[in-house]
Amino acid sequence: MDNEGMYITCDNEVTVSDNTSIELYKETSEVVEVLSFNNQKLFITKDDVELMSKIVSAESKGEPYEGKVAVASVILNRVAHPSFPKTVKEVIIQKNAFSCVRNNTVYEDPDTSCYNAVMDAIKGNDPTNNAVYFYNPKIATSNWMKNIDKTNVKTIGNHVFFMVH
Numbered sequence: 001m002d003n004e005g006m007y008i009t010c011d012n013e014v015t016v017s018d019n020t021s022i023e024l025y026k027e028t029s030e031v032v033e034v035l036s037f038n039n040q041k042l043f044i045t046k047d048d049v050e051l052m053s054k055i056v057s058a059e060s061k062g063e064p065y066e067g068k069v070a071v072a073s074v075i076l077n078r079v080a081h082p083s084f085p086k087t088v089k090e091v092i093i094q095k096n097a098f099s100c101v102r103n104n105t106v107y108e109d110p111d112t113s114c115y116n117a118v119m120d121a122i123k124g125n126d127p128t129n130n131a132v133y134f135y136n137p138k139i140a141t142s143n144w145m146k147n148i149d150k151t152n153v154k155t156i157g158n159h160v161f162f163m164v165h
Contacts, residue, residue, distance in 0.1 A: 007057075012128050013092060026106050031042060034125070034136075035074065039063060040072065041078050042076065042079050042080055044076075044088060044122060045139075047059050047089075048087075048088035049118055049119070049122075051089060051092055051113070052072055052075055052092070052118045052121075053071075053110035053114040053117075054108040054109075054110050054114075055071065055075065055092055055108075055117045056071045056110060057108045057109070057110035057111065057114045057115060058108045058116040059071050059112075059134075060117075060125050060159075062157075062158075063156070063157040063158060063159065064156065064157050064160050065113060065117060065125050066156050066157075067117050067157040067159055068114060068117035069117045069120045069121050069125055069126075069127055070117045070126075070127045070128045070154075070156050070159065070161055071129070071134065071136065071159075072120070072121035072122075073125070073126040073127065073128050073131070074128060074131055074132060074133070074134055074161065075091055075121075076088075076121055076122070076126075077087045077089060077126070077128070077130050077131060077132045078091045078097075078132050079091050081134050083132075083133065087130065127154070127156060127159040127161075128152075128154055128156075128165065129146040129152055129154065130152065131152060131154065131161035131162050131163055132163055133145070133150075133161070133162050133163070133164065134160060134161045134162070135157045135158050135159065135160060136158045136160075137160055138158060139146045148164055149164065149165060150163070150164060151165060
């Protein structure tokens, strides 16, 4: 898989041939274009990076840096996977997806390593090899996670990253 990250700027409006403007996007912000499997393009906003960094912080406290990148990669892999929602925010607030989400909010103050891990994942560094699930078997309360038939299993720190059939 060849992933590249690049910054592009969204224009707020575009001029059409008769010199009238059509508003395309209400907010001006930088967007990161991520090329993922099947050449699917994912567009990640600054708000998405912030939200992902909060998840990385909450889910990977005490984990090695590679584990932080792995958590961020799982989020991106879910966005690109056909069985999950199509935006970062929808993936993160999906019911029971991440235990740290309360009322569609993540109450966390990520540090620099969390932001760096998210950016590394966006640039294509995926130590999980496309995993869409992870859990800590020592503290997991979900029997589904413990008992499901896992494929593509990789342990990083205290987390097990995997896919299912």
